[in-house]
Amino acid sequence: MTLKQLKYALALGRLGSYIGVAKSMGVSQPAVSLQIQALEEELGIILFDRSTKSVEPTLNGIAFLEKAQSLVTESRQLEDFAILLSEEIQGDVCLGIIPTLSPFLVPLFIDDLNKRYPKIKLKIQEAITEDILRGIKNGTFHGGILSTPIKLKSNLVLDPLFYERFYLYVSDKHELYSQDEIDIKKLDYSDVWLLKEGNCFMDQVTNICSIQPNSNGNFVYESNNIDALRRIVEYKGGVTFLPELSTLMIPSEQEEMIKVIKGKKRVREVTMVSLKTEVRRNLLNVISQVIKDSVPSQMLSWEDKEIVKTNFVEK
Structure with missing residues (x-):
């Protein structure tokens, strides 16, 4: 059993295609197939179900690949260990x-x-x-x-x-624009533009106040880009939520659109993992x-x- 075989098996489990593995690793398709076959023969178990269009790991294969991933990761770390010796x-x-x-x-x-x-x-x-x-x-x-x-x-x-505070970004056409601090309970949620669902920032905003994405009649805008939502507010009106660091890059002529959320300082924790x-x-x-x-x-x-x-x- 070799690390090369383990890497081929992991790539096959991820990509589901011998051709995909060959292209991603710069080798021929027969070479990949022979290495996977040799690995299965040595182990005495079938790692992949080849009966379907997409190659899928068997139950034994899933368990094996999990352990193989750990070994390949550790081998990479061993190769990198010299960094610590300097x-x-x-x-x-x-x-x-x-x-x-x-x-x-x-x-x-x-x-x-x-x-x-x-x-x-x-x-x-x-x-x-x-x-x-x-x-x-x-x-x-x-x-x-x-x-x-x-x-x-x-x-x-x-x-x-660090801990990044949430702010509101309010159109100068909005009725709340004149306020420096805004009580989010007074927001008309149909005016609020949000990120796409499934985004952690979106999760946190909805945990601050239970709201749904703005459809604004016949116009629906979905984005994972905070700057894009800011532009929508500037040109279409309404309100959106901003993280603190994004407010540092807003031009001075638009700084008055940044509003403090009244009450507790609500923040997102930013972490190195x-x-x-x-x-x-x-x-x-x-x-x-x-x-x-x-x-x-x-x-x-x-x-x-x-x-x-x-x-x-x-x-």
Whole structure:
């Protein structure tokens, strides 16, 4: 049994196609087929059901692939272990960051990180929470930055970074525009634009106040992009919710559209997530500290704030 065989089997379980595995790994289809067949013969069990159009893992195959993923991830970490033997802060790091955070957070810290630690090569990929967690477990990501609290089944480390307040963004044509603080109980929810369902930010907004996406008559707009909703409010009217970091990038002529939510300071917790066995933890810790140094200081403490829960449960 070889790591190559395990990697082929994991790819086949993920892609469901020998052709797909061959293309993704830069080898021939017969080579993949022979390696999978040799692995099954050595194990004495059938890992994949080939009777359907899409190749699917058998029940034994599912159990085997779960263990194989753990071994492949650990082998990657062993290869990376040399990073820890060097006193210099250096190495490649791949982070997954949720789309409602990435465009506002990354510009704040990336230049500082490059100046302070020029030998860290950081790759960032926007992804939803579910895909980030899957990527951490299968080795695609070394860590992820997402909104918590979430319900986890995996053996992961959660390092809270900061606490981001929720604000309202109100059209200058709206009747509440003249108010600096708004009681959300007085909102007409038909005026509120929201992100697509299934998004953690959307979950948190609906946990603040029970509302549904705005259809505005014959116009329906679904988006996972906070800036897009802000534009809709500017041109179509109405109200939307914004995370605190996004308000730092709003032009001065539109700052009066930002409104404080009356009452408790409701926040989303932003957290660095990684495997407990992640060998690049020293690099993740460095990145976490640079992020903390880059965000406004009032966001570092959760005191006098209410952390809004998400509805996410790891599958």
